[in-house]
Amino acid sequence: MKWIEKIITWLSVLVIVFPLLCICSIHGGYSTLMPPSHSHILGTDKLGRDILSLLLVSWHYSVLVGVLAATVGILVAVFLAFASLHPIGKDAIDSLTDVFMSVPRMFVLLLLGMLIPSNTVFVAIIIALLIVFPALRVISSSMATMKHMPFMESARAVGVRGWRLLINYYLRPILPTVVGQWAVSVGWAVYADGGMSFLGVGDVSRPGLGTMLREAVSTPGALYTSMFWWYVFPPLFLLALTTGLLVLSSHLHISR
Amino acid sequence: MRRLIFYLIWGVGILYLIWVLPRIYLYSETTLFSGEYGFRLSEDTINMLKDALGYNKSFVEGLKDFLTFNWGRSILYGGEDVSSIVIRHIVATLYVLIPTYVIAFILGVVLAIIDIRMVRKVPFISLALLHSVPVFIWAFLLYAFFSRYVSPLWGVAISLFISELSSFYLAIRGVLTTENAYKYMLYAEAYGIGGLRLYRRGLKPALPHILQVFASKLPHVLGGVPFVEIIWAYAGIGYLTFRAIVSGDLVLIRGCVMAVSLFSLIAVMLSRTYRDVRHHEVD
Numbered sequence: 343m344k345w346i347e348k349i350i351t352w353l354s355v356l357v358i359v360f361p362l363l364c365i366c367s368i369h370g371g372y373s374t375l376m377p378p379s380h381s382h383i384l385g386t387d388k389l390g391r392d393i394l395s396l397l398l399v400s401w402h403y404s405v406l407v408g409v410l411a412a413t414v415g416i417l418v419a420v421f422l423a424f425a426s427l428h429p430i431g432k433d434a435i436d437s438l439t440d441v442f443m444s445v446p447r448m449f450v451l452l453l454l455g456m457l458i459p460s461n462t463v464f465v466a467i468i469i470a471l472l473i474v475f476p477a478l479r480v481i482s483s484s485m486a487t488m489k490h491m492p493f494m495e496s497a498r499a500v501g502v503r504g505w506r507l508l509i510n511y512y513l514r515p516i517l518p519t520v521v522g523q524w525a526v527s528v529g530w531a532v533y534a535d536g537g538m539s540f541l542g543v544g545d546v547s548r549p550g551l552g553t554m555l556r557e558a559v560s561t562p563g564a565l566y567t568s569m570f571w572w573y574v575f576p577p578l579f580l581l582a583l584t585t586g587l588l589v590l591s592s593h594l595h596i597s598r
Numbered sequence: 599m600r601r602l603i604f605y606l607i608w609g610v611g612i613l614y615l616i617w618v619l620p621r622i623y624l625y626s627e628t629t630l631f632s633g634e635y636g637f638r639l640s641e642d643t644i645n646m647l648k649d650a651l652g653y654n655k656s657f658v659e660g661l662k663d664f665l666t667f668n669w670g671r672s673i674l675y676g677g678e679d680v681s682s683i684v685i686r687h688i689v690a691t692l693y694v695l696i697p698t699y700v701i702a703f704i705l706g707v708v709l710a711i712i713d714i715r716m717v718r719k720v721p722f723i724s725l726a727l728l729h730s731v732p733v734f735i736w737a738f739l740l741y742a743f744f745s746r747y748v749s750p751l752w753g754v755a756i757s758l759f760i761s762e763l764s765s766f767y768l769a770i771r772g773v774l775t776t777e778n779a780y781k782y783m784l785y786a787e788a789y790g791i792g793g794l795r796l797y798r799r800g801l802k803p804a805l806p807h808i809l810q811v812f813a814s815k816l817p818h819v820l821g822g823v824p825f826v827e828i829i830w831a832y833a834g835i836g837y838l839t840f841r842a843i844v845s846g847d848l849v850l851i852r853g854c855v856m857a858v859s860l861f862s863l864i865a866v867m868l869s870r871t872y873r874d875v876r877h878h879e880v881d
Contacts, residue, residue, distance in 0.1 A: 437604035441612055443814070444866035445859045448821035449839065453619060453855045456843060533732050537825060540734070541840060555738070559829070573742065577735045584732065 351593040354586035361401040368549060369395045378571050385571035387554070388561060393571060397579050400549045403462065404583065405528075407535045410466040412527035415473030416481075416520065422474070423482040424508050427489065435482065442475040451534055455543035465544040469534050473527045480523050484516040491515075525591035529584040536580050551580045605870075609863055616855055617664045620848050669856065670849040674842060680853035684835065688857055691823060691834030694751060698758045699819065703812055706766025707801075713767070714774050729764035734825030736760050741829050753830040762819055769811045777804045813869030817862045 369392040376386040384393040426435040451472055458464040488494060488511070497511050513520070538544040539552030546553055558573035645654075655663065663669070669680040737757035745753065777783060786796055801808070824836030831837065835854055842850035 434604055438608045440866070440870065441605060441608040441863065444817055444863045445612060445616075446817045446820040446823075446862055448824060449855045449858050450616065452824070452839060452843060453616065453851055456848065456851060457620065537732075537734060541824065541828065541843060543843060559738075573738075577738055581731060581735055 350589055354589040357582050357586040358405070358590070361398050362405060364398050368392070368399055375569060375572070384575050387557065387572055393554075393575060396549055396554060397551070397575060400551045400554060400576075401579060401583065403548055404532045404535055404551055404580075407462060407466045407469065408528040408531040408587075410463070411469035411473060411531035411535075412524050414467065414470035415527055415531075416477055416524045418470070418474045419477040419481050419523075420513065420520065422478050423485050424512070426478075426482040427485060427508075427512070432482075432486075435478070439475045439479050439482075443479065447472045448534070448537060451538060452541065452543055455538050458544075460545045460547060462545050462548060465535060465538065466531070469531045472534070473531060476530075477523045477527055481516070481520055484519045485512050488512050488515055522591040525587050529587035529591070532580070532583055532587070551576045605867060609867065613856065613859060613863070614661065614664060616859060617852065618660065620852055664856075669853045672842075672847055672850040672853075674845045674847040674850055680850055681857075683838070683850065684853045684857040687833065687835045687838040687854075688861065690832075691827070691836065694755050694832070694834070695758065695819070695823070698755045699762060699816075702759050702762035703766050706763055707770050707808070709763075709767045710770040710774055711801075713771055714778065728760070729768055731761075733757060733761040733819075733822030734829065737826040737829040745830075750830040750832040754826050754832045754834070757826045757830070758819065758822070761822060762815070765815055765818070766811070769815065770808060773804055773807050773811060774801075776807075777801075810869045813866045816865050820858055820862055 370390055372382065372386045372390045372392065374386060374388050374390045376382055378385045382392050382394070384397065387393055387396065422435055425431040451468065454468040454471075455465070458468060494511055497507060502511065535544070536550065536552035536555075539546055539550040540556050541552075542556060554576040555573060558569075558576070561572075667681045669684070671677045672680050672683055675683055737753070740748070740753055740757055748756070783796070823834065824839055826832075827834045827836035828840045835858060839851060839854040842848075842854060
């Protein structure tokens, strides 16, 4: 069954990366609400824009926000996980993680999204803030198991201390877990960004999968007529992206 | 004890942080209370509104307001008290959420037990894959295809149920797999106790852990509530938050976030007071 897993993993990588290789801009000025055809594979929207080009540009932005937010979030989580190796730091950080994870992140995100300027980088930063604690839970527990490994005792006995100990003996063995958590976080960030733009919060001026869905839903009658191409493809693209990242992350966890 | 003190400090700290968060508003204050309606307010009007809504209060006064549920007044509801609006809407959400949550939980436990005993796991793997689908996509697909036949209340309930079921199934399957690794389960099986009887014995000691799973999924489910309620136009706390966002009523948004966070925090913290003795020994 391993070859099936490999095929699924490579397919998910292809699904994530392929749209990023397509360099395109939004093509507009066509007839409005055209169904899928040879000239427009996924049809056009109410402003006469090609939906495929819109989806590809939105994909670029979603991945950009996801990667930026997940990278910042995971870096902060790793530093906090180092701090949680200290006995007092462990209690403080564990309880903070528990409390933070008890708060519904999406509601906090909506409040923060109302307060910040409509800018992609700001949106990525506030999403990163909410990624830190779930990632911290996984990373700090993995580091805690490293603490009791025999090689750790040997390292201390030969005088390995400080950052060298933290990086080489705590972080390096759990790197696949950290990368897997990063992939999960990218998926959540993409979902959060899509959700925010669907509600009209954050950076709604740029193209986004959530914005496209909002435009389709808010147009009276779009759901009850046969304009399926307008509202079916954005959620499918979002689903492909988040599922692909989840498969990739589980493969990274298993490979460990 | 030290951890309990930390819980209290962080819990009150995070709630208070949400309370004061609107003060970091980065735009011009003239747009603060205007929302999408596009009108701009004068400086005098803004100051008057800020006084009325408690923005110019000191730290101690703010803390007192926060603790006494004096959460300001809503512009959207013509100056009505935010806490009473929020309570009314959160009750509407819980009316759908709690039965759905409990049914999904029970079914999740049953599916997890069957799964652990099964050799072929194909149907359950597909259930696990459903977990990766965000709740708003479920709600949207249900709305797109079944909104003519299903009422908003049932639409919200079914969307949440589909999303929660796979989530509970996966979490409880993990708990039971851990329980399976304990030696007493092996001894019980060697003594000839099998099938559901074995898991009835196994479930009892795992109960604190399962209850923690039950409570810890709550923030995740509540996070999906705004999307589901907006898509189905159900007048719960999520839909209220959305309406507050659209009308730029920052005080009401803050009230919604505070109420949901408080509810979720209390539920999760209560579940953590009852700890598994075996896990405590390992710690």
